[in-house]
Amino acid sequence: MKITDVVLVRLRLPKDPGRSRLFLRVDTDEGVSGISEAGRSQRLMQVFLDEMVKPLIVGMDPCQPRVIREILALGDGQRATRLPSQVVGAVDVALWDITGKAAGLPLYAVLGGAFRTEIPLYWSRGNGWHKSPQEMLTEVQEGYERGFRAFKIRMDWRDYRQDSDPRKDFALFEACREWLPDEVPLSFDANNGYSVPTAIEQGRRFEQIGIAHFEEPLPQYDLAGLKQVVDALDCAVSSGEQETSSWRIRDMILLGNPDIVQPDVLNVGGISEMLRTYEMCVAANKVVMPHSPNVGANLVASLHAYATVRNAVRPHEFSEEFTGPAEAVADLFAEPIIPEDGIIRLPDRPGLGLELNPDLTPEAD
Template identity: 25%
Template sequence: MIQENQGADIQSADPVVQVEVLLVDIPAKFPRQDAIQPFLKQETPMIRLTTRAGVVGVGYTYTLGTGGTAIFRLLADTLGPQLPGADARAVEALWWRLNRSINSISPGITASLALAAVDIALWDIRCQQAGLPLHLLAGGAHARLPMYDTEGGWLNIDDDALVANAVSARDRGFHGFKVKVGRSLAEDLRRLRKVRDVLPDTMQMMIDANQIFTQGEAIHRAAAYAAAGAAWFEEPMPASDLRGHRLLRASTAMPVAVGETLQNPHVFREYLQQDACSIVQVDAARVGGITPWLKVAHMAEAFNLPVAPHYLMELHVSLACAVPNATLIEHIPQLDVLLSAPLVMSPDGYVTPPGVPGVGIDWCWRTIEKLQHAREVIH
């Protein structure tokens, strides 16, 4: 057990008394493919923490088809058993203690994804105890933010359907449309030009390579993609290639977007210090939770760079609205099958963060119980 912090007010402490760990699989709504892998299902490890006062905080994380059972076991066997008796208010202390308890596998993506689930649940409790929604407790910088669509631009979608999806995104009010790239340059450019032709000048067209290119290929293609109207070049190379991103960034005026596969704030620091990116796409699950997400966002602010978070739109709408340098929310509605009230965009393409105390995700527990295939309870 993690003991209550020294110096804490014991009378006002609200310790965790029960930990419930779940694993839920969400099938993809249709076949999806990027330049690296298919996206057939989302594995969704979840954790539900109950405090002595009866406050229930829910956290979650995800993988795209593999590794969910490893995260479930890490939560159930190692992290979860440390939480009963812990003061749920001490979010920062708990994050660091849990992280150090798995030091032999941290930093690492499995560790970060598991830590994220716990951290999100603790923030859910923290917000409820404060009587505030996440976007206000974490900063309150924006009342709403614009959305862009990724759901219609997967690499396996044929040209006609791709253009139809771009038109639909335009007509629904989205502020941008993302197209996956990674075919031959000629094929990519053909698809991009067709999409750009049906979008108004006020609507951005982003491109995402999902880390497929070598340094030379990324630099070679950047000029052609920019000429086709790309607003940013996302994940052009493996995230471990910091030098390559720095050279690409120096070779093109097109913004370079990275961050969805960077696993801790220290790596983001290196990217920012070396001027290796233009847009920070920090992902709350993959970076280890809300606590490190906010650190990365404010670090980007110090470098005068925008944040456009990756995936997890139901959580990121609140986090992005908390910080001043957030610009866009990505639309991929994978989670809505588990929700009682899915996220809704306004006709002018904006989303407003939930106003209820907590992280603002309205889970449908009846559906979760049907789709879960693993569950453990820890007292």
């Protein structure tokens, strides 16, 4: 089997025509194709595919995803490539999809086997920086009504708006915590929005009323500060979604020592790098809890990898904000994989278990 083409496919959601999703598809000479989601910028991704990716991998065996990942992320011979991790990640996921389909096995089986195929999810809602406590609570209540029994609220401050309004942030968390039953976990994501002293003060407030984990309290580059926060707090502190390789994750573990490591399947460079990250975390006895605020192919890819980790017992992230409602996104696939009562059940279909809906017409470039 050989790669014949790498193409982008944009499909509009029939039930939500204001939204569309951009897919990457790798085609082969045996008619087997693999898919992933390719981020947001179609023009930029197309340039990378035309100028760099296709000249390197067309004609190669697609069932060598780790080999191809090394070529795209690092280089080959005298040619250094250093492609962005999100470009590499999108290609890598599609290649693993082909590998599973070629073997006639679900991806989790190709990766070594699943410890579980029913994976609980937590309902993740963001943009808290411009919401009132009641607005955030209403969104949490929606998730509870739909069967989710773990939650996270995100502030989405970013590292350039540090310490903007921690008191209001706490008010949002407090409103949700007071409404949710005590046994239902609630986490908080500062999205890199605090300084060290503010993060420690805020974390202690969270601890007093009950928090599951405190995510990205500091700018992602402040690993020394992260260790200060981790050492000062009793609650679990997490980070890692913005790291672009397993080497960066390694440095974060060594220097920042978070309690929970949260790689993102696209940002870190695909399933190949997720596997490296998970093995490293298992060796370091670190809890893993992937970042994945979306619905669709990359969420399913992340779940397949997560299923292979024995101690991956915490809920996996789930959010509809960037992709649209799960029921609308489901129309993009021939046999969709969507949650029921806050749980996703991975099918035993080959590869990711997803095929694009053949009845939908891709948008023109």
